[in-house]
Amino acid sequence: MGVDGHKATYTVTCVCQRQMVKTATVPAEPARFAESLSRWFPGAILSSAYEAGFSGFVLHRARTTAGITHLVVHPASVAVAANDRVNTDRRDSQRLAIDLAAGRLRGIAVPTEAEELARLLPRTRAQIVEHRATITRQIKAKLHQCGLIPPASRRLMSSRYLREITTWPLPPELCASLTLFADQWRFATRQLLELRRLLRAQATAQAALATVYRSAPGIGEGVARTFATALGDMTRLTNERGLCSSTGLTPRAYASGAAMRRGPISRPGASRLRHVLVETAWRALPRDPALQEIVDRMAAPRGKQRAMVAMARRLIGRIRACFRHGTRYAVGPAGSASVHRWLAPESAWKPGAPVRPQGKGNKCAEALYRD
Secondary structure, three states, X not given: OEEEEOOOEEEEEEEEOOEEEEEEEEEOOHHHHHHHHHHHOOOOOOEEEEXXXXXXXXXXXXXXXXXXXXXXXXXXXXXXXXXXXXXXXHHHHHHHHHHHHOOOOOEOOOOOHHHHHXXXXXXXXXXXXXXXXXXXXXXXXXXXXXXXXXXXXXXXXXXXXXXXHHOOOOOHHHHHHHHHHHHXXXXXXXXXXXXXXXXXXXXXXXXXXXXXXXHOOOOOHHHHHHHHHHHOOOOOOOOHHHHHHHHOOOXXXXXXXXXXXXXXXXXXXXXXXXXXXXXXXXXXXXXXXXXXXXXXXXXXXXXXXXXXXXXXXXXXXXXXXXXXXXXOOOOOOOOOOOOOHHHOOHHHOOOOOOOOOOXXXXXXXXXXXXX
């Protein structure tokens, strides 16, 4: 079965032995959907798939509880012909059913209900931060409009700045407008303080994850919670290539004959996570000379922006290696024995000798020593 979900309805296409046997549109209620399946195909072995979207994983958990093999797939992983210009719910569900029957679909990692709930706090914080930034721009726009601040003003918004604005001789209309926006800004600030308390309590419950993420340069408590709730300890990923693919930082490749061209990144996964990874890479540069050296070398032929995306891949690979080896992030040159002593047995380490990853084919540990 291929399922194309919307707020009000599910469009379902059922395929058996390469034949389409059922197409229907049912209410978007998992319990009623399960009753319809038992009525349509009594005693049948069922498997289904739908694209990840706004509806989360409620349908997936309901189908799994009912004993149905179910996949949640990334929308970009579903192949569509270049000349296929027709896009309807029925065609989408039919395409999912055919690809599922042929074994061409790969499911994404579905978080548990507890993991999904834990992600709500850092995501809510990001939304409120964006909302407060919008309010700040609205306040400054009105001040610019009335000529009360110079165009080149870069002063940050704060409670002290808002109190100072109230002392200015302002027209009644402007004063009323600014007062309303100031109240919204203060309310958002109080919400952020409450979220900080909740995130710290959440980090205390996951102290091991927080310790490793906070040890990396450029990662504060807010970013650490974003990584911890979205990636965990990354043990579900078999290698670093899977990590970069799941975060959407793998470059696209176009090859024809002897020609090989790299395109933009693939962008699956959460866009917010990629944004935070790249921003963290920028903040990590002044704190880790080894990363700064690598970026300078990569930026010369490719440009600073591409170099920072590559550095984001490098940084998250190093953090994954820390989880695999049970240690904190080590800042400094890769060949420094005093920094990376934990990678080698105690008997094999000598002062001044470079330490290399132990074991063959350890791609994650080798990520610490590239370049």
